[in-house]
Amino acid sequence: MSTRTTLLIGLGLLVVLALLPVDLTSIGIPYPGLRRYGTYILTLWLVTALAAMGVNLIVGYAGQETLAQAAFVGIGAYLTAITTKAGVPFGAAFAASALLTFVIGIVLGFPALRVQKHYLAFVTLAFSVLCWLVFRNEQWITGGVMGLRDIERPALFGLSLRNHVRFYWFVLGIAAVLTFVLWWIVRSPWGRAFNALRENPLRAESLGVDVRLYTLLAFALGSAYGGMAGSLYAPLVEFIDPSPFALGPSLLFMLMVVIGGSGTFLGPFVGAGVAVLLPEWLRAWETFYLLIYAVMVMLMMALFPDGIVGLAGRLLRRRVRA
Structure with a gap:
């Protein structure tokens, strides 16, 4: 195409x-x-997809492991909530969240230069637990389990974004820009270097790819996407506490990438749709919806190892050949 x-x-x-x-x-x-709640869920899907895009860059394109994305989302959310409540403009808080998580991502990427696979997963898991403990116990700045309330939504050129449709359009615009940036990265020499790093690091190094640089860059960019997603999440929900940034949500981000299609550009959007939109559609089954959701996810994992996007690609190729 x-x-x-x-x-x-x-x-x-x-x-x-x-x-x-x-x-x-x-x-x-x-x-x-859509009504107000439907617009909120759609906005949450966009924010979740942004965080999943960061995981996909680290895992799907660069071939590394991470269980810390929820921690980066939390860092972005808390930094935005604290600074905006102190009077800092949202734009500055958003940029600070991206920069801080980018720098932390570089630091977290250093263990990836020495350890791989499940060892690296344990390193990122430890970081995720550390961040959650800070969010939960440092009440003087994070509010602890009581969280931070009354997080104001930003204004754009003097126009308030408290209206749910306006804020949705605001998030959609940012998501479109960040999606285009990632699309450009994937198609650039950086993207080709990430793919080479995923397939065979030794061969990539022999071909002149700076493995250390691109490993750190993958972690930094993927973490920054988590931080920017968190910066949008805070004004969306207007209240944050430590629970959305624990280990479970980090595992869910990894699940989104696998279900959607690891290493595919549309995978994070499809995976986020399965994680965010599908449970809402199944609520009509009341108490059984979580059971139905779990069974559907297990079937998708068992039957479509390449993810939904990978399955769709195979079916399309077969139809073209026929």
Whole structure:
């Protein structure tokens, strides 16, 4: 698929997503738009997909392991909440969250230069637990288990974003920019170096790829995406406590990448949809929805080892050959 076609498809999807919360009945289209809660869930999906994109960059493209993405989301969320409550503009807090998590990602990437696979997973797991303990116990700055309340949503050029549709469009715009940036990275020499690092680090090094540099860069960029997702998460929910940033959510981010399709560009969006949107659609089954959700996820993991995007790609290729 050509670059122009890809960009046109992406622009079309962006327009469709932008119109989802809008009532179109006034122009003769029988679509009343999403209500407030539906718009909130869609915004949460975008924020979650951004964090999953960071995991996909580290795991799917660079071939490393991480169980710390929820910790980076938490760092971005707490930093944004604390600074904006102190009067710092959201733009500065967002940039600070990206920069801080980028730097921490570089530091966390150093163990990846010496240990691999499950050993590296334990290193990132320890970091995740450390961050959660800080969020939970340092009440003087994080609020502890009581959390931080009344996190204000930002204003854009003097226009308040407290309205749920406006804030959704704001998050959609940022998500579109960050998605384009990652698309560019994946198609750039950086992306090819990440793929070489994933397939065979020794061969990549023999071909002139700076393994140390690209390993640290993958961790730094992936962690920064988590920090930026956290910076958007804080004003979305307007209240944060340590529970969304524990080990369980980090495992969920890894699950999103695997289910969606590790190393595929659309995988994080599909995986985030399974994790965020699917449980909401299954709530009609009341007490059984969690059981149904768990069974569906296990079946997808067992039957589609390449993820949903990988399965869709195989089916499309078979149809083209036929």
